Amino acid sequence: MGDIMQSIFENKTMKKLLLILTAVFLVTTVIWLSQSSEKYRFDKIADNVYVIHGPLDEPNPENRGFMNNPGLIVGKSGAVIVDPGGTYQVGRMVLKKVKVITDKPIVAVFNTHVHGDHWLGNQAIIEQYPKVKIYAHPNMIEQAKSGEGERWVKLMHDLTKGTSDGTKPTYPTKASTHLKVVNAGGEAFKIHHNITGVAHTNTDIMVEHIKSKTLFMGDNGLLHRHGRFDNTSDMHGNIKVLEYAINLDLDYYVPGHGPTGNAKSTVQPFLSYLRIVRDEVKKGYAKDLADYEIKPLADKKLTPYHDWHGYKSNMGKHIGKMLSEIENLDE
Ligand SMILES: [Zn+2]
Structure with a gap:
């Protein structure tokens, strides 16, 4: 009898605790949503095409994991989102901003790659629009489901x-195909996979909104902000993908982080950075220099990039990564 009483008591306490935790979670989310309503907004970049240019900082308690560039395309029968942000909270904030632009339902979402800052916001979209189709590279879906999703939540x-608590990995529902045209909301999108297979990651897609000639590049395109090149990346591949993007000859290019612009203003700077890194490392490699010896030489050539967010913490690693790629190519 005593045991039963105790378990009933514990059950009630647990329920109370859960209720309190849920209430705290909801209240803090609502407070953050109202605070962020001033800070973030969809910028119009072309007819019916909008981007919230996210902060360049790392995820922190203040931005709640918001750091990417969510895109919005409004069609006749529905709206489409590219990369709805890095947490459940960010996804909700993005939906709130969508409502300022349109009442149309979200009918499709594209996730440009496996890094969670771009897609964990799916959760908020599916919660509100359970029938939404979420497209991503087949590798992205596979990696997200086999650990990357949980790793990013953590x-x-x-x-x-x-x-960001309350965020759960919510996976894409449709695998994309290279150059396949996807129709959604009355708008047509062409999906571009990495031509070399690997660039920023081996899960990248770039999404072309055909009518407005806009390319959402994911993190293959960066501006004013450096990112990591991890084990699944290929800097040579990233150079090729950016050349490919420029050759598409479109009007608007949306980077994964940083301001939207044309090929010259938005694609060229990071392409030039990667080419300088490649050329300096090649020269150093030919002279048998180590990465720490190449670094100061490259640094002098990279002065236009010194003020990019994360330059100091990433440049040395970029040299090391490029050197290992060049060594491998030489074998
Ligand atoms: Zn990324």
Whole structure:
């Protein structure tokens, strides 16, 4: 009898605790949503095409994991989102901003690659629009489901000090095909896979909105902000993909992070950065220099990039990564 009473008591306490935790979660989310309503907005970049240019900082308690460039395309029968952000909270914020532009339902979402800052916001979209189709590279879906999703949720929890809690990996539902045209909401989109297979990651797609001649590049395109090149990346591949993007000869290019512009203003700077890194490392490699010896030489050639967010913490690693790629190519 005593045991039963105790378990009923524990059950009630647990329920109370859960209720309190849920209430705290909802209240803090609502407060953050109202605070962020001033800060972030969809910028119009072309007819019916909008981008929220996210902050360039790392995920932190203040931004709740918001750091990417969510895109919105409004068609006759529905709206489409590219990369709805890095947490459940960010996804909700993006939906709130969509409502300022249109009442049309979200009918499709594109996730440009496996990094969670671009797609964990799917959760908020599916919650509100359960029938939404979410497209991504088949490798993205496979990797997200086999651990990357959970790893990113944990990473966001750590970096935002728990303010992203409640975020759960919500996976894409449709695998994309290279050059396939996807129709959604009355608009047509062409999906571009990496031509070399690997660039920023081996899960990248670039999404072309055909009517407005806009390319959402994901993190193959960066401006004013450096990112990591991890084990699944290929800097040579990234150079080729950016050349490919420029050759598409479109009017608007949306980077994964940083301001939208044309090929010259938005694609060329990062392409030139990668080419300088490649050429300096090639020269150093020919002289048998180590990465730490190449670094100061490259640094002098990279002065236009010194003020990019994350230059100091990433440049040395980029040299090391490029050197290992060049060594491998030489074998
Ligand atoms: Zn990325």
